[in-house]
Every structure is written in C-alpha cells, then in structure tokens.
Amino acid sequence: MTTRAGEPLRYDDVVRVRALSKTYPPVKGRRGAAGAPEVRATDQVTLDVRHGEIFGLLGPNGAGKSTLVRQLTGLLRPDSGSVEILGHDIVRHPERAARILAYLGQESSALDELTVALAAETTGRLRGLEARAARAERDAVLDELGLAPLAGRPLKKLSGGQRRLACLAAALVGARPLLVLDEPTTGMDPVARRAVWAAVDRRRAEQGATVLLVTHNVIEAETVLDRVAVLDEGRVIACDTPAGLKERVSxxxxxxxxxxxxxxxxxxxxxxxxxxxxxxxxxxxxxxxxxxxxxxxxxxxxxxxxxxxxxxxxxxPSLEDVYLALGGEARQGLVKA
CATH class of the missing domain: 3.30.70 (Alpha-Beta Plaits)
Structure with missing residues (x-):
C-alpha cells in the first residue's frame, strides 16, 4: 500500500509531512511606517511522527514552528507540499483534522468567556460525547490537573498559567489519537508543569496517543521528547533523539x-x-x-x-549547543529553562 505521494505506507507513522512550504508576501508600510519583507515561514519541511511517541519541534522564536503546526492542523494552507495524518490528506481535506487531533494553540481566546468547567464540557460535546460522558470526562480531567477548585471561574479571570492549564484541560476532553501542543506549559509553575506531563504520559500509555510538541525550552525538550526536529528559518536542520543530537557535540x-x-x-x-x-x-x-x-x-x-x-x-552540551553547532541563526534564541 502507498500514500498519495507514491511512497510505501509505514503503519507506525501517524504524521507524514513532505516538502511543506509557506511564504508570507511582503507587506507595504503605511503612513511612513516600515513595511515587512517576504518571509519564508516553512521551507521544504519533511518529517514523520511515529505512533505513540512524543515528537518535538524545537527552535527559537520566528523559526517557523507555529506556522508549521497551523499547516499540520488544517488551519493554514501551504503553498506546496503534503500533510497526511493517519492516512488523511489534510491539505485537500483540512476539515478532517478536527476529527483526529486535539490542538492547543498559543492563543485560545475563544474560551475566555466560559468557566473552566464549561470550557472542558463544551469541548467534549463538540467532539461527539453524550452529555453525561462529557461531564464525567470534564470532572476527571479537572481533578487530574488540579483545576477542580477553579471549575466555576471564567478563564478570563485566571492568571496566565492557570488559564493555560484550563485550555489544556479542554483539549484533553474527548480522546483524540494525536495531541498537538504549542508551548503548552507557558507561564506555569513547576507543579502545574509536572501535572501536564503526567497527563500527557498517561494518555500515551493508556490510550496510545501520539504527541506533537512545540517548544523553545531546551530543558523541557531534553526531558520529555522521544525525538526532536530542530527548526531554523523555516528549515529542519536536524532530526533525532535528544541524545542522538547531543552526540554530535559530545x-x-x-x-x-x-x-x-x-x-x-x-x-x-x-x-x-x-x-x-x-x-x-x-x-x-x-x-x-x-x-x-x-x-x-x-x-x-x-x-x-x-x-x-x-x-x-x-x-x-545541551540541545542549544547542538542548534548553534548546526549553524542556527538566532544565536541567543533558545530558552534554557
């Protein structure tokens, strides 16, 4: 059996990306303000994410991580290239992405007017759960992440870290085989971070979930990832296990x-x-x-x-040293902790 690109299908591949490219056109300045030049946000990106692994996209701000993720989740159409998730052509059929993945983006303002409990329950209902099942999953996830005491609070009234955790809780209700998490622990304290990674590991172990994680946090990447693709100026400049990458500068x-x-x-x-x-x-x-x-x-x-x-x-050496050794341009761009 082959993919649409004519390549042999590997049954352990959840995500297959081939030669994915996206360029944002230049923007003219107005009223004396400086314009913006053309930006090659993703440049011939090719990668595979295997079943059950935590796969990371690591790079500095502006490396193209979030643009790549928006293309993988069907929210942004690439100029060229292909994206397949569990055999579905996401470029041709972007609407299918919502049925097979859970996405936590950097901005989740659509939930701000809802309470923590209602945001999680509503997400479950939108994903096809019956009312009783949605409430049961809601309660379980809020307990798991330590959010039960905040269940009645609107998201817009929470601190940054609490709000981020509540958005993750909503993303976890209604199981999906692929979790796409863009900087999920931003603003969280160490206790909340541990709860997040425990929840992710539990879904991988009990549900067979695959995780695609976006981060520029070196310590986080070295701790939780099975494999990592290092991005720089829209290109994948290396892809391996964290240990394999660090071996290059051992x-x-x-x-x-x-x-x-x-x-x-x-x-x-x-x-x-x-x-x-x-x-x-x-x-x-x-x-x-x-x-x-x-x-x-x-x-x-x-x-x-x-x-x-x-x-x-x-x-x-850390993964930041690997990035610099590979010729990364943002010489102060990665976050160590």
Missing part, C-alpha cells in the same frame, strides 16, 4: 563566563576567547574541546582577568 564542553561589569578585553587571552563566545549581556557562552575549556578556565581564574570575573560554570 566532544565539547560548554563554558559560561559571567563578568562583573564588562569583559577585560585589554587582556589578550580574553580578547581571543571573545572570538568564539556567544554574548548575552555580561554572560559569555563558549563551546570548547576539553583541553581548550581547561585552558580558558585557567586564563580567567588565574590571571589578570580574575578581578573582572563574577562566576563561571562548566557543563556538558
């Missing part, structure tokens, strides 16, 4: 230097280090071979530079 050490006020560039050895550093205010981040890392630490702790040094750390 021979390096991350060195972070924090200066008290400014780096002492009058010290020749520090000026040389600057050529290899990613600068963020007073913080310098370098990826160095182990012997180079030892030499760099000796330079800043044992010589004239020491008086200007506030702190330093050594660490094994």
């Amino acid at each position: 021979g390096e050490v991350r060195v972070e230097l924090v200066w008290r006020e400014r780096a002492p560039l009058e010290v020749p050895e520090v000026a040389v280090l600057r050529e290899r550093a990613v600068e963020a205010g007073r913080r310098w981040t370098l990826r160095l071979a182990p012997e180079e890392a030892r030499a760099a630490v000796a330079t800043v702790t044992g010589g004239a530079a020491f008086a200007a040094l506030d702190d330093f750390t050594l660490a094994t």
Whole structure:
C-alpha cells in the first residue's frame, strides 16, 4: 500500500509531512511606517511522527514552528507540499483534522468567556460525547490537573498559567489519537508543569496517543521528547533523539563566563576567547574541546582577568549547543529553562 505521494505506507507513522512550504508576501508600510519583507515561514519541511511517541519541534522564536503546526492542523494552507495524518490528506481535506487531533494553540481566546468547567464540557460535546460522558470526562480531567477548585471561574479571570492549564484541560476532553501542543506549559509553575506531563504520559500509555510538541525550552525538550526536529528559518536542520543530537557535540564542553561589569578585553587571552563566545549581556557562552575549556578556565581564574570575573560554570552540551553547532541563526534564541 502507498500514500498519495507514491511512497510505501509505514503503519507506525501517524504524521507524514513532505516538502511543506509557506511564504508570507511582503507587506507595504503605511503612513511612513516600515513595511515587512517576504518571509519564508516553512521551507521544504519533511518529517514523520511515529505512533505513540512524543515528537518535538524545537527552535527559537520566528523559526517557523507555529506556522508549521497551523499547516499540520488544517488551519493554514501551504503553498506546496503534503500533510497526511493517519492516512488523511489534510491539505485537500483540512476539515478532517478536527476529527483526529486535539490542538492547543498559543492563543485560545475563544474560551475566555466560559468557566473552566464549561470550557472542558463544551469541548467534549463538540467532539461527539453524550452529555453525561462529557461531564464525567470534564470532572476527571479537572481533578487530574488540579483545576477542580477553579471549575466555576471564567478563564478570563485566571492568571496566565492557570488559564493555560484550563485550555489544556479542554483539549484533553474527548480522546483524540494525536495531541498537538504549542508551548503548552507557558507561564506555569513547576507543579502545574509536572501535572501536564503526567497527563500527557498517561494518555500515551493508556490510550496510545501520539504527541506533537512545540517548544523553545531546551530543558523541557531534553526531558520529555522521544525525538526532536530542530527548526531554523523555516528549515529542519536536524532530526533525532535528544541524545542522538547531543552526540554530535559530545566532544565539547560548554563554558559560561559571567563578568562583573564588562569583559577585560585589554587582556589578550580574553580578547581571543571573545572570538568564539556567544554574548548575552555580561554572560559569555563558549563551546570548547576539553583541553581548550581547561585552558580558558585557567586564563580567567588565574590571571589578570580574575578581578573582572563574577562566576563561571562548566557543563556538558545541551540541545542549544547542538542548534548553534548546526549553524542556527538566532544565536541567543533558545530558552534554557
């Protein structure tokens, strides 16, 4: 059996994306305001998401993650390429997406006037649940996420993290084989984040759900993802397990230097280090071979530079280091925690 693209169908593939591209045209400025140039939001994106895995899209702001997700969920038509979810052609039939996936976007303002309980129950009813079943799932999900005490509160009256959690609760009512979550834990405290990932894992284990997660949080990506596609300027520049990606920079050490006020560039050895550093205010981040890392630490702790040094750390590489090693353009764009 083959797909519409003529390729052999793999029965463990839930999502198949082939050569997906989307370009936003330039926008002319008005009344003296600057216009916006043409933007290639997704550029020949090809990837597969397998049954039962948590697959991540990782990249800085503006990398094309949310645009890609809107194309996968049938909300935005691509200029070219194909999207198949469980064998359904989503480009030709975008209306089918709502029947096979649950989507939590970055903005969910349509639910703001509803209470937490009503938002979850209404979502279940829209997905075909009978009233009694919708209420039962509503109550179970609110308990699971610790939202029962807020059940009667309108979403618009909640804090940012609480509102985000309530929107996730609504997305989880009425089981779907694919969960598409765009930055689901934004604004949440650690307790809420743990509840989110416990709920996601439970649906994968008990319902066989597949999860597509959008994030620019490096720690989150390394902790929860089975595989990750790294996006940069609309392109997939790498796709592997987090461990597999980090293996590409396994021979390096991350060195972070924090200066008290400014780096002492009058010290020749520090000026040389600057050529290899990613600068963020007073913080310098370098990826160095182990012997180079030892030499760099000796330079800043044992010589004239020491008086200007506030702190330093050594660490094994993260997915952010992978992104930079692969040529990512947003040199300060990924979030570490």
